[in-house]
Amino acid sequence: MARVKIDALRKSYGSAQVIHDIDLDVRDKEFVALVGPSGCGKSTTLRMLAGLEDITGGTISIDDQVINDLDPADRGIAMVFQSYALYPHMSVAKNMSFALRVAGKPKAEIDARVKEAARILHLEEYLDRRPADLSGGQRQRVAMGRAIVRRPDVFLFDEPLSNLDAKLRTQMRTEIKRIHQEVGATTVYVTHDQVEAMTLADRIVIMRGGHIEQAGAPDEVYNHPESEFVASFIGSPPMNLTPAEVADGGLVLEDGTKLPVNLARFEGLSAGDKVTFGLRPDDIVLSGHGMDVNEPWNSKGTVNLSEPLGGETLVFFPFAGSEWIAKMLKPRALKVGEAIDLQFDLSRCHLFDRASGKRINNTK
Numbered sequence: 001m002a003r004v005k006i007d008a009l010r011k012s013y014g015s016a017q018v019i020h021d022i023d024l025d026v027r028d029k030e031f032v033a034l035v036g037p038s039g040c041g042k043s044t045t046l047r048m049l050a051g052l053e054d055i056t057g058g059t060i061s062i063d064d065q066v067i068n069d070l071d072p073a074d075r076g077i078a079m080v081f082q083s084y085a086l087y088p089h090m091s092v093a094k095n096m097s098f099a100l101r102v103a104g105k106p107k108a109e110i111d112a113r114v115k116e117a118a119r120i121l122h123l124e125e126y127l128d129r130r131p132a133d134l135s136g137g138q139r140q141r142v143a144m145g146r147a148i149v150r151r152p153d154v155f156l157f158d159e160p161l162s163n164l165d166a167k168l169r170t171q172m173r174t175e176i177k178r179i180h181q182e183v184g185a186t187t188v189y190v191t192h193d194q195v196e197a198m199t200l201a202d203r204i205v206i207m208r209g210g211h212i213e214q215a216g217a218p219d220e221v222y223n224h225p226e227s228e229f230v231a232s233f234i235g236s237p238p239m240n241l242t243p244a245e246v247a248d249g250g251l252v253l254e255d256g257t258k259l260p261v262n263l264a265r266f267e268g269l270s271a272g273d274k275v276t277f278g279l280r281p282d283d284i285v286l287s288g289h290g291m292d293v294n295e296p297w298n299s300k301g302t303v304n305l306s307e308p309l310g311g312e313t314l315v316f317f318p319f320a321g322s323e324w325i326a327k328m329l330k331p332r333a334l335k336v337g338e339a340i341d342l343q344f345d346l347s348r349c350h351l352f353d354r355a356s357g358k359r360i361n362n363t364k
């Protein structure tokens with residue numbers, strides 16, 4: 001069992017506060033991803049969990065035991081970093097067993113644990129090699145092996161895949177998910193790659209400026225972003241967003257475009273309210289090249305740019321003073337400047353209060 005609980009956690013460097021009273025409760029065996037832009041406090045939070053950084057205020061507990069003052073080695077936590085310094089003169093097996101040998105564990109036990117970790121990580125045939133003779137992905141697996149042999153209750157990862165090329169990163173992402181399913185340890189995983197977070201995590205925690213902006217399951221943060229920030233951060237390509245004003249019978253955009261959004265579905269709006277209107281690229285389709293649309297609003301556009309991705313094509317088109325993105329399922333080739341018919345599914349739109357950036361809740 002390892003439930004990790006953070007209460008009112010705070011961190012200041014001198015007079016600069018970088019973590020502002022965050023609360024987070026990670027269930028036993030849960031995989032939580034911390035995401036957010038550079039400098040938002042992801043690594044600092046993780047390092048406080050690991051005990052590598054003093055905490056300024058608040059508590060961290062594991063299974064109801066406060067661990068604020070516990071030595072890093074006594075926390076039952078193992079951390080895997082982005083730069084995994086392996087010992088170059090040691091074999092893979094020796095690298096993996098290093099911590100256990102320092103701790104004076106019996107040889108038979110060390111051998112068994114290394115063998116087990118090598119099996120999980122598909123490293124059995126490389127145990128006698130030096131790190132220099134491995135690929136980047138294999139080295140990263142050795143770094144994970146060093147953590148796994150310690151049999152920690154909690155794994156912490158700080159951007160473990162960002163040094164790898166795109167293809168390897170996707171492969172290792174799948175590996176990490178598989179390893180988590182097999183090992184089952186509570187995991188907190190830091191990344192600024194929201195796709196990595198979406199695919200790996202049971203729950204995503206979006207941080208911004210030392211605060212938690214939203215925490216929820218991947219589909220929850222995708223479908224119900226609590227703020228404009230989360231809406232723009234989660235999802236690739238990002239949500240289309242534009243300023244709008246509430247009027248009779250719908251919204252008016254800044255260029256005068258009227259959108260017949262059914263505003264009765266949203267709470268507490270009145271004429272003249274300034275909002276941000278958001279619609280994901282998935283919810284704007286080229287007529288005849290998409291799914292059924294619930295509340296279609298038809299518009300004409302021209303192609304600025306298209307990005308064929310194989311199964312679908314992203315279509316960039318000018319709309320309401322900026323460039324928007326639509327998705328073309330069942331794609332055909334498009335020409336720059338070509339006229340297209342678009343269908344916006346207004347039933348899927350998101351509205352945010354323009355001043356606070358907070359979501360305006362819809363009732364259904």
Ligand SMILES: Nc1ncnc2c1ncn2[C@@H]1O[C@H](COP(=O)(O)OP(=O)(O)OP(=O)(O)O)[C@@H](O)[C@H]1O
Binds near residue numbers: 013039040043045
């Ligand atoms: N030792 C330090 N002294 C002063 N400020 C620090 C120190 N370490 C980190 N910070 C500041 O704390 C804030 C959070 O840093 P942190 O490393 O946690 O960000 P991050 O979310 O991990 O970013 P990245 O995605 O770039 O790794 C930043 O503004 C950073 O400049």
Ligand SMILES: [Mg+2]
Binds near residue numbers: 042043044
């Ligand atoms: Mg960091």
